[in-house]
Amino acid sequence: MGPREKLALKYVLAGVFWLGVAGIEGILMRLRILNLLTEIYTPEHYYAMMTVHPFVGIYGWAYMAVMGAFYYLVPVVLKKDLYSEWVANLAWYVMMAGVLITWLSGFLFSYSPLYTLYWPLPVVEYNGIQQIVFGFGSALIFISVLMFFFNMFATIFLPQRGAGGAGYVAKELLTLAFNLDKLKAKTKGIKEYLPRVNNYPVFVVGVFRGCVDTTLNAIVLLLVSLTIGVYGITEVLGNELSPSLIDPLIYKNVFWWGLDLIADGNVLIFTAATWYFLVPLLTNQPLFGENVVRSVILADLVISLFVWNHHMMSDTPQPLFLLVQGQIFTWGELITMGLTMFAVLMTIWRARPVEYSPALLAIVLSILGYAMGGSAGMIQANIAMNRYFHNTQWVIGIHGHIQLLAGLSLTIFAAIYALAPILTGKEMDRRLSYLHIVLFFVGAVVMGLSQGAAGAAGMLRRTLYFNGEYAGYMTVAAIGSFLMAVGFLIFLYNFVKTYGFKSVIEVLKP
Amino acid sequence: MEVQWAVEMFYYSLITTYTIVILLFIYKTRKPPKISTDGGVHQGMDRREKIWMYSLITVAIIGNIIFFSPLIPSMQYNIYLDEEPVKTIVIRMEDHRFILPEEPIVIPLGEPVEFKVYSEDLTYGFGVFREDGMLVFQMQVVPGYENRLVWIFTEPGNYTIRSTEYSGPEHPYMYIEDAIVVEEVG
Numbered sequence: 162m163g164p165r166e167k168l169a170l171k172y173v174l175a176g177v178f179w180l181g182v183a184g185i186e187g188i189l190m191r192l193r194i195l196n197l198l199t200e201i202y203t204p205e206h207y208y209a210m211m212t213v214h215p216f217v218g219i220y221g222w223a224y225m226a227v228m229g230a231f232y233y234l235v236p237v238v239l240k241k242d243l244y245s246e247w248v249a250n251l252a253w254y255v256m257m258a259g260v261l262i263t264w265l266s267g268f269l270f271s272y273s274p275l276y277t278l279y280w281p282l283p284v285v286e287y288n289g290i291q292q293i294v295f296g297f298g299s300a301l302i303f304i305s306v307l308m309f310f311f312n313m314f315a316t317i318f319l320p321q322r323g324a325g326g327a328g329y330v331a332k333e334l335l336t337l338a339f340n341l342d343k344l345k346a347k348t349k350g351i352k353e354y355l356p357r358v359n360n361y362p363v364f365v366v367g368v369f370r371g372c373v374d375t376t377l378n379a380i381v382l383l384l385v386s387l388t389i390g391v392y393g394i395t396e397v398l399g400n401e402l403s404p405s406l407i408d409p410l411i412y413k414n415v416f417w418w419g420l421d422l423i424a425d426g427n428v429l430i431f432t433a434a435t436w437y438f439l440v441p442l443l444t445n446q447p448l449f450g451e452n453v454v455r456s457v458i459l460a461d462l463v464i465s466l467f468v469w470n471h472h473m474m475s476d477t478p479q480p481l482f483l484l485v486q487g488q489i490f491t492w493g494e495l496i497t498m499g500l501t502m503f504a505v506l507m508t509i510w511r512a513r514p515v516e517y518s519p520a521l522l523a524i525v526l527s528i529l530g531y532a533m534g535g536s537a538g539m540i541q542a543n544i545a546m547n548r549y550f551h552n553t554q555w556v557i558g559i560h561g562h563i564q565l566l567a568g569l570s571l572t573i574f575a576a577i578y579a580l581a582p583i584l585t586g587k588e589m590d591r592r593l594s595y596l597h598i599v600l601f602f603v604g605a606v607v608m609g610l611s612q613g614a615a616g617a618a619g620m621l622r623r624t625l626y627f628n629g630e631y632a633g634y635m636t637v638a639a640i641g642s643f644l645m646a647v648g649f650l651i652f653l654y655n656f657v658k659t660y661g662f663k664s665v666i667e668v669l670k671p
Numbered sequence: 672m673e674v675q676w677a678v679e680m681f682y683y684s685l686i687t688t689y690t691i692v693i694l695l696f697i698y699k700t701r702k703p704p705k706i707s708t709d710g711g712v713h714q715g716m717d718r719r720e721k722i723w724m725y726s727l728i729t730v731a732i733i734g735n736i737i738f739f740s741p742l743i744p745s746m747q748y749n750i751y752l753d754e755e756p757v758k759t760i761v762i763r764m765e766d767h768r769f770i771l772p773e774e775p776i777v778i779p780l781g782e783p784v785e786f787k788v789y790s791e792d793l794t795y796g797f798g799v800f801r802e803d804g805m806l807v808f809q810m811q812v813v814p815g816y817e818n819r820l821v822w823i824f825t826e827p828g829n830y831t832i833r834s835t836e837y838s839g840p841e842h843p844y845m846y847i848e849d850a851i852v853v854e855e856v857g
Contacts, residue, residue, distance in 0.1 A: 203840075204840045204843065205840045207840075208837075208839075208840045208842075273839070273840060274839070275837050277837070279793075279794040279836070279837075280794070281792075281793065281814075282793050282794065282838060282839060285792070285793070286793075286839045408815070409794055409813050409814050409815060409816075410813050410815075410816060413794075413813070449717070449720075450716065450717055450720055453716050453717075453720060473811075475796075475809060475810050475811045476810075476811045476813060476818075477810050477811070477818050477819050477820055478813055478816035478817065478818060485739075488735065488738070488739075489735060492731040492734060492735060493731070495727055495730065495731055495734075496724065496727045496728060496731060499723065499724075499727040500720070500723070500724060500727070503720060503723050504720075506696065507717075507719075507720075509696075509700055510696075510699075510700060512700075513699075513700050513701075513702065513703055513704045514700070514701055514702055514703040515700045515701060516701075517697065517701065522697075525693060525696070525697060526693075528693070529689055529690065529693045532686075532689045533686045533689060536682065536685055536686065536689075537682060539734065540678055540681075540682060543735075543738040544738070544739075544745075544746065545738045545739070545743040545745050545746040546674070546678065546738065546743070546745075547745075548745035548808045548809060548810070549674050549675055549678075549745070549806060549808070549809075550675075550678075551809060551811075551835070552796060552809065552835045552836060553806060559682075613679075613682075614679065617675040617676070617678065617679045618675070618804060618805060619675075619800055619801075619803075619804040619805045619806040620804070621798070621833070621835055623837040623842065624833075624837075624842065624843050625843040626843070627843070630804060631804070
């Protein structure tokens with residue numbers, strides 16, 4: 162195994178570890194919401210866990226797994242070396258430290274403003290030490306993300322022999338990224354404009370465009386982390402800053418603009434890029450409508466910059482025109498994601514007869530997961546319906562968790578099942594892999610749907626109920642989460658059985 | 672029928688359709704095609720893809736028309752209503768507590784009433800719930816701003832108010848049962 166393969170596996174293993182942590186947290190929270198473990202598990206613990214849960218799940222699991230895959234795939238696809246393996250290795254440590262410290266801010270210091278961090282909650286209800294620990298940990302996470310961005314861009318932009326300087330490569334890449342090649346072909350009266358640099362595959366264009374969102378998101382959230390850290394430091398030094406220096410509504414706009422570049426930007430774009438890479442590989446069929454999907458990824462990037470208002474539909478001081486704009490742009494995601502799914506499914510259709518490997522099955526089920534979660538999102542992401550669904554279990558269960566678990570996580574598992582044999586030369590047991598995928602998907606859907614039904618019946622998210630309200634729904638949700646946990650344990654067993662515990666330790670050694 | 676139940680029924684029909692389509696897709700794609708399909712790479716947009724794209728655009732347009740229309744009560748009350756509210760209820764929120772008006776909140780059935788909610792410290796939420804736990808409406812309560820909403824109650828009874836936005840570990844205790852009474856007039 163070469164250093165490139167080792168680097169990718171190191172990231173993926175770390176991701177799987179954090180998914181396990183997020184899963185344990187999820188099950189503990191499911192039990193607490195059923196009013197079990199109340200003697201040892203106070204509301205303070207519950208909310209501290211809920212605060213770090215998305216950091217562990219998104220950055221620890223999803224980001225690390227995706228980074229590992231892209232650190233490997235982008236150089237392989239471009240037939241180049243990664244710009245800096247040293248930076249990629251350093252970014253691994255920075256991310257691990259960041260997620261661990263953020264997690265400790267909850268576990269040891271009970272910091273619990275939730276990931277929404279609505280101003281001024283993060284700085285007025287908690288002491289300076291809590292703020293510093295959280296601010297430092299989350300800042301490290303976003304520094305690692307920026308290191309990833311630097312490495313990806315440098316790898317893609319690095320000049321090829323005979324291709325001109327870095328400036329020329331950058332210009333040509335932007336030409337492709339923003340579909341200006343078609344415009345150039347038209348103005349020059351030629352059939353197709355072919356730049357002298359690499360004809361970048363659609364997968365790399367997807368990574369590049371997703372990185373734009375990722376970077377903007379990391380900058381905004383890094384500023385939020387640093388702000389919280391600075392407030393903490395001034396409090397510890399006895400020279401407290403006033404929370405009124407920051408307007409809560411403007412802060413909320415900036416925060417959601419930045420945060421939504423993950424949810425509605427890089428998740429959808431990176432997912433699309435991964436499908437576009439894996440499906441032709443698994444079916445031995447060229448991607449259907451490649452030119453169209455290049456435009457679709459661009460549309461996704463543009464749309465992702467204008468959808469943050471769907472998180473603010475219940476903020477009545479927010480100007481109406483912003484809410485209207487947010488609602489209309491959000492419907493754009495239906496069109497882009499619908500076209501993405503169509504291209505992927507048509508590619509599979511044209512490859513008939515298809516043998517459904519675990520990776521391909523995971524992709525098709527992830528498409529179903531995104532369709533289910535996305536539709537629930539469309540239903541509530543408008544001014545009218547937000548009055549009835551905002552901050553209910555509908556949002557986080559049927560939309561958020563089905564999208565993240567049945568959609569995004571199964572896409573990542575598809576990449577692991579497809580790439581692990583390439584990286585290691587060994588394939589995991591297929592029957593166990595199928596069992597894992599089906600249990601994980603069914604568990605995620607059962608959990609999400611029962612949460613959604615609870616939300617429609619009036620149950621709020623982020624709220625403990627003490628008198629057994631909605632207990633039936635939450636019991637079914639807990640069963641769903643246990644199904645997922647069993648699926649995940651089968652995956653772990655299969656992984657260790659195939660590759661051996663020693664190999665896992667070997668990969669993690671510096 | 673409540674808005675939430677209508678939405679649920681629609682949503683379940685939708686995802687049942689998705690699931691059937693995907694299962695059929697898996698079944699069909701495991702078999703060889705009866706006739707040879709078109710191979711090669713499309714440079715432009717395929718006819719089927721165009722039809723699909725126009726269908727998605729149509730769904731998006733219809734969806735927006737419905738959600739911007741007065742068919743949904745929340746839009747009707749807050750965008751299209753010409754009548755002036757017959758009553759204004761002012762509520763303040765501070766230190767994880769609701770500060771209600773001195774007089775009990777009694778609301779006439781079927782008449783528009785205005786809620787103005789202010790926060791003195793944190794971002795909270797203001798939600799009104801029926802006795803069976805169903806959410807009637809909610810809004811965010813942003814500190815330093817007037818948070819205003821108009822509603823028409825269509826069922827008499829007692830209603831609970833609850834903060835719908837997390838504001839620290841004391842958040843789940845932020846509710847007052849039977850804070851609002853809706854009565855038929857005359």
